Amino acid sequence: MNEGNPDWYGRLKGEPFRERTFTDEHMNRIESLAGRKGAAHAGSVPAARSKRRRLAWGGAAAFVFAASAVWGRVSSGRRENRERSIPPRADTRESR
16 A cells, blocks of 8 residues: 655655745845834833733732632621620510
């Protein structure tokens, strides 16, 4: 079943296209466009500063989340204690 090396096997060793489609002109045009876009971002915030800002916001969000969780537990505990400490009303007591 195995024929050895078919005729297309030899063609695969060479270049896949007869002529280059991505020329030096294309390369120069892309590099110049990238250079212009890079110049537009030259005044942007440096990466380290941006990372510190993200960490600060993440820390603030974590603090708010933790505070709300603690506050929820504390307030629900207060509600339960309050319900236990309030004596039943006179009209709900059984008559003896």
